[in-house]
Amino acid sequence: MVSASNQQGALPVNAGQHAVESTGDLGAVAHLEHVKRRxxxxxxASAVIVVLLGYIALAFAHGQIEWRYVGRFLTARSILVGLGNTIVMTVLAMALGIALGVITAIMRLSTNPVLQxxxxxxxxxxxxxxxxxxLLLWFNLALVFPTLGIPGLFTxxxxxxxxxxxxxxxxxxINQGAYTSEVVRAGLLSVDTGQYEAAKSIGMARLHALRRIILPQAMRVIVPPIGNELVGMVKLTSLASVIQYAEMLHNAQNIYYANARVIELLMVAGIWYLAVVTVLSFVQSRVERHYARGAGRASGRQ
Structure with missing residues (x-):
């Protein structure tokens, strides 16, 4: 018994040697020179980008650009009127697109095959x-329908x-409504089906449940893409210049047709587009943070 206990408590003969060798290895590793990977x-790639940016900067610096005209036309009345028209069109077109998108998304999720x-x-x-x-089709609609109205009442x-x-x-x-409908439909599908069943079990009508229960939960999925669509709509309004709508790019073109300051006026329009998009992007980030915080609280309670 004594010999057995002595054998169990005894250390291997070479254990101390291994410990000394390990300590020596660690010391040798500590003295190795650390070489950063290149x-x-x-x-x-960084050098190429810097060279390209420098070339672009030199091109603008030595190009036929009168920078004083940029500052002069930045607050020109025609440009500011066009900016206001751009903002109005953005708000109204997005409102119409969101309304059509919600209606179309609900129709897509309906059990009625005709609505689908x-x-x-x-x-x-x-x-x-x-x-x-x-845009061109709507503007030339008179070629297909010369008159509009109800026969016998008014035309x-x-x-x-x-x-x-x-x-x-x-x-x-109407174009925006087609894209928004897919965003809204994805948001509605992200809500657990148990929410629909719970609303139905307490006697809620389908539309009432959508308005009070489903849509509020789907907003955290819907809001970020809608914010991106809003930013895109600001720039998309420039296409309305082809049908003579007096938005900012159209007014800038009218000015440079008269004074031949093409680049200067295009830069003025670009500066204002960037300013509006920057403000909208900031608002979008705040709204996204608000809904993300709400989602975090909900997951924390679960």
Whole structure:
């Protein structure tokens, strides 16, 4: 028994030697020189980018650009009026697009095959054709329908009704509705089906449940893409210049047609577009943070 206990408590003869060798190895490793890895691909890419940026800067510096005209026309009345028209068209077209998108998304999720077919056809048609083509079709609608109205009650000439403003609003808003419907549908599908069943179990109608329970939960999925669509709509309004809507790019073109300061006026328009998009991007980030915080609290309670 004594010998057995002595054997169990005894250390191997070479254990101390291994410990000394390990300590020596650690000391040798500690004295090794640390060599940083060199990323030559990154260095070359960075150098190429710097050279290209420098070349672009030199081109603008030595180009035929009168910078004083940029500052002069930045606050020109025609440019500011165009900026206001751009903002108005953005807000109205997005409002129309969101309204149509919500209605179309609900139709897509309906059990009625007719509603589903109409919604799918709408999305297919307006997502499958260019926006500029749709704008031109709306603007030239009088060639297909010379008059609008109800026979026997009232009729108006289409050319008198379909102004550049209305044609731009319908073209941009209806096109936006097709894209927004997919965003809203994805948000509605992200809500657990148990929420629908719970609303149905307490006697809620389908539309009432959508408004009070489903849509509020889907907003955290819907809001970020809608914010991106809003930013895109600001720039998309420039296409309305082809139908003579007096938005910012159209007014800038009218000015440089008269004074031949093409680059200067285009830079003025670009500065204002960047300013509006920057403000909207900041607002979008705040709204996204708000809904993300709400989602975090909800997951924490679960």
């Amino acid at each position: 990323y030559w691909g990154r260095y070359v 077919a109409v919604a799918q056809g709408y999305v297919w048609l307006f997502r499958g054709t260019p926006v500029i083509l749709q 108006v000439r289409t050319v008198d009704v379909m102004t550049p403003f209305l044609a731009a609003l319908l073209g941009l808003g």
